[in-house]
Amino acid sequence: MIGVAIVGFGYWGPNLARCFAETDGCQVAVIADSSADARARAAKRFPAARLVADWREAVASPGVDAVVIATPVRSHYDIAYAALRAGRHVLVEKPMTETADQAEMLIEEAAQRDRVLMVDHTFVYAPAVRAIQRLLDSGDLGDLWYYDSTRINLGLFQRDVNVIWDLAVHDLSILQLLLGRAPIGVSATGMSHVKGSPENMAQITLHFDQAVAHLNVNWLAPVKVRRVMIGGSRKMIVYDELEASEKVKVYDRGVLLGDQPQDVYQMLVGYRSGDMWAPHLSAAEPLLVEAAHFIDCIANGTAPITGGELGLGVVRTLEAATRSMRLRGHPVDLATMRLAS
Amino acid sequence: MIGVAIVGFGYWGPNLARCFAETDGCQVAVIADSSADARARAAKRFPAARLVADWREAVASPGVDAVVIATPVRSHYDIAYAALRAGRHVLVEKPMTETADQAEMLIEEAAQRDRVLMVDHTFVYAPAVRAIQRLLDSGDLGDLWYYDSTRINLGLFQRDVNVIWDLAVHDLSILQLLLGRAPIGVSATGMSHVKGSPENMAQITLHFDQAVAHLNVNWLAPVKVRRVMIGGSRKMIVYDELEASEKVKVYDRGVLLGDQPQDVYQMLVGYRSGDMWAPHLSAAEPLLVEAAHFIDCIANGTAPITGGELGLGVVRTLEAATRSMRLRGHPVDLATMRLAS
């Protein structure tokens, strides 16, 4: 039985605690939060867990094999580093760390001590994203030409990170999963409408070798949208997370290329318009799938899907996008982190 | 009775001809197209009009007071310039010209000869856009914080202009109408997926003094979307051109700012969520409204809403966006047309 400590019982911590409580092979042994209110709420819902105020006590607790970190980003590195040094496995909420340097040090520490280091990029475990991955890997989509995401709603403004770190982070992890690599360049723009607050809306373009990704994120939108369009050379996808039933729609649409000039207005581009198809998706809760995967990686010593390298790639991109945004879109080269000439 | 010559009877010309035929105070006197097929179609639908192959003949025709130009962009300048020199009033399809220099020369020529020079930015005459303008001018929206447009579909790939010149041009004209000025800077990215074809998808950020605009345009999307989100300091709007009835929805939503720190995660930002309201819109066809406005400007010597200056602002922005796009997002200063340092 793997003992789990949950560090942070604010917005997301209770969800992680619930999922690990429902997962076989582990138990929620300790819950840590500096707020007495949060500890009281935790005690009511998880009467068997030990409650502590200081995360250091949770990390050091006998019977704790794994530490699950759901605190603000600025504390991720310190807690994860201490947990790894104490020989604990670590699951850390996204984004992994505040800087790519910190992420690299965690990866190194986990490797030296042979511990599992996993990042809570929940969407990677969503049945819809898995279905898209299968469509891409099977060749049904053809080459991935573009990924265009709109992820907007009203709130919640955060004080320690801008909207890219909060919302675009989801798309960055999905893109790493689908493409197996980080982008080579980024251009981003953004704006803050609340004095003293980080940017609350942003637009990001990511350049990959063959593909391009557009991300539109916003905390100040009149309606909630979670929609991704994916263009492949053979098929196209609309993935709408808010649809009740058909979250993933696959369109047999595209262009047919010829080689003769047609008329003065248009290219000789034909259009293919065929059937639409929405695969049935499992109703599994992504966070439960993820919790079971983490426990499984610990038990069997396997590498997690959203391990430290994927988390590092995301943080690197977040840093580069924030830098480009402060320069009003100036392209940043991700390999060198230099401004593109 | 104002005599109108329609130059170009391809995709858009027939719509213009139909609207001027239905407008009081004018008649379609001449239709010009170099294609015999196009002239045959025109003859069938507009039996009273004189058909000519050469636009020069249309411009020179006695009885022609106004020339309406619906040809590819690269011929706009030559035809419009000749028409103005011949003393004709001119309505030219969007975008006005291939370069800002050409647009400036047309403006000067029209001013010297005291002729009406108008650009066919049809959306400016749409009831939905007019309703949004009234909401902004009345102060109901508050300050305009952002304008975020998605304008995507499958096709029609064009050979002489990229997707920005074809689709983003609509938003640029609406923005000029709403804000009364061109942007001060632009950052754009884009990509071509068809060899030898101009960019078929692009993402543009426009910086204004206080506001920001995001435009997402794509000829290679699985579904058609024409949706604009507008954020004001007091209200927010969703404008969906494809909605059958409620094209404009006004949301009484926004943020409430306080001055005390709240918790470690979130800013002290409150959220206001009130009623939604969809004003009834006139069913008037925008192109008919525009045709009547052009004839009215000629008859009464008044300045058109979409005159040469507005058209020039749009062309300048298109040039700057294309330049930034070729530089992978490098910001371009619109006042100087120089790269932002």
Added chain:
Amino acid sequence: MIGVAIVGFGYWGPNLARCFAETDGCQVAVIADSSADARARAAKRFPAARLVADWREAVASPGVDAVVIATPVRSHYDIAYAALRAGRHVLVEKPMTETADQAEMLIEEAAQRDRVLMVDHTFVYAPAVRAIQRLLDSGDLGDLWYYDSTRINLGLFQRDVNVIWDLAVHDLSILQLLLGRAPIGVSATGMSHVKGSPENMAQITLHFDQAVAHLNVNWLAPVKVRRVMIGGSRKMIVYDELEASEKVKVYDRGVLLGDQPQDVYQMLVGYRSGDMWAPHLSAAEPLLVEAAHFIDCIANGTAPITGGELGLGVVRTLEAATRSMRLRGHPVDLATMRLAS
């Protein structure tokens, strides 16, 4: 070249005239309407047609082989009967006649004179309906269990027929096509909200041998809906006429029957929930397809899909539904037209 006379140039006549003008193998020779305004409009759009005020003149005109009737229902019988007696082929707008007796007399007259008698049930020629028919005929749907239609909007109130004759008529023709027979019994309820006007909303249940159909029609609804749900034993369909692209959606959903009691609340009924699939549909205009079919039936002496018998079945059902509605739902047996005991 088959000469066609269009009788009635009000709301629907111009559409019929346009479609026959675009159809090969025929020409619009005569247009009849008692209104001088209507004739003036017709003259402008169809300059080659002869214009007459009296339908008798149209029927008798030399060069007229077929008469297309787009007048109010109460005049259908007289005009169609006269046309058939004059040896003309007849296409009559839906519903075919005011009574089943009249429909039977037209069928007999057409048979004796060997003329084509066809009813303008346009939806039968819609690509979406054809796709549904193919799904049913191929066995993919399984047995047809139910057909549930909502056909509502604001207006147009008619003075000579109630809403069942105006809107439910579409579903009745589709059902005749799909099932190949008229229902055996009907129960209907309805209400008029405008003094002196026929019923403007109604609900109809049609009993077939194995299947049931529900029709909900309303001229006084806040929004326009044109949606049919079709339940088969193997698959289910949602057909939404107002959808821009995916009008027909096929769901691999249904029940799985077992034979053991499960718990005190629920039957042992399992649920199957699989993929959804939307077949690509032709963009052909149904009325054009129908016009070509009528001309083809004349030229080749073949029987039309929507011939007199189908039209008669629809009228019989309309009569029975109206009778049941006046009796607040009392079931009416269609075979005998008697109240069900």
Added chain:
Amino acid sequence: MIGVAIVGFGYWGPNLARCFAETDGCQVAVIADSSADARARAAKRFPAARLVADWREAVASPGVDAVVIATPVRSHYDIAYAALRAGRHVLVEKPMTETADQAEMLIEEAAQRDRVLMVDHTFVYAPAVRAIQRLLDSGDLGDLWYYDSTRINLGLFQRDVNVIWDLAVHDLSILQLLLGRAPIGVSATGMSHVKGSPENMAQITLHFDQAVAHLNVNWLAPVKVRRVMIGGSRKMIVYDELEASEKVKVYDRGVLLGDQPQDVYQMLVGYRSGDMWAPHLSAAEPLLVEAAHFIDCIANGTAPITGGELGLGVVRTLEAATRSMRLRGHPVDLATMRLAS
């Protein structure tokens, strides 16, 4: 502190237990279920409650002031009657009882012993329904002309009641709330597609003095729909329970009546088409509102909104609708429960 016993911990009981646990002024003292599994689940979630297998023990338990019944319909009467006789207040899940006679006996018993008797018609406590009630009571809607509900989905087939008792029951309670009375007549049709199972789809028409209601209910539909259209003489409403944000939309639409014949086709009916408006609704959970209302009625001796009389009216209508359905739509007079002549 009012002691509450929850009888039945199957599908709905846990929700009731949760809501009473969160409500001030009461505590969940006892939970009864004959299934050991259900008791084990209850023990885990409500460790402070006493668990019993026999409802008689729950009713007789000292410290129990109120009994909340969430068992199959056929046991409602026995449990509620015993609870009232033991001096307990009663909240019984909808529908109140299997027969109107049983409902009347409960009402009488509750009156004699001065106990609160309330029926769990949850939708009556929904913010959307309350908003509609306010619009009707304020006169904004004008007269209620019709209520047209579609309440369909796939499953859950029940074994002891037909689909009318499961789904239409919601609309019947809302109608009683809005109109303050039961209907005067009903016509219903329905069908079973699963051998040995009660009817799984039905269509019901309810006649009121001035208004009519249409209810379309179905356990065998490809998609889930919860949509009500309400027609008033001044305004119209679309109420969609599945909409995330704008559940209630108010349309300023309707007919304008004149008194002159217009043309041969149409009545002189004008159409009014104005703004649409969606009032902001509270996010309160209806069942929590209802639980607090029940406790409040006990504490203050006030009459509940969904008391025995409302519950009785609903059961009477359910009985009449089922009778009409078995007679294929034959109208049933609700005042006399006789077939309408």
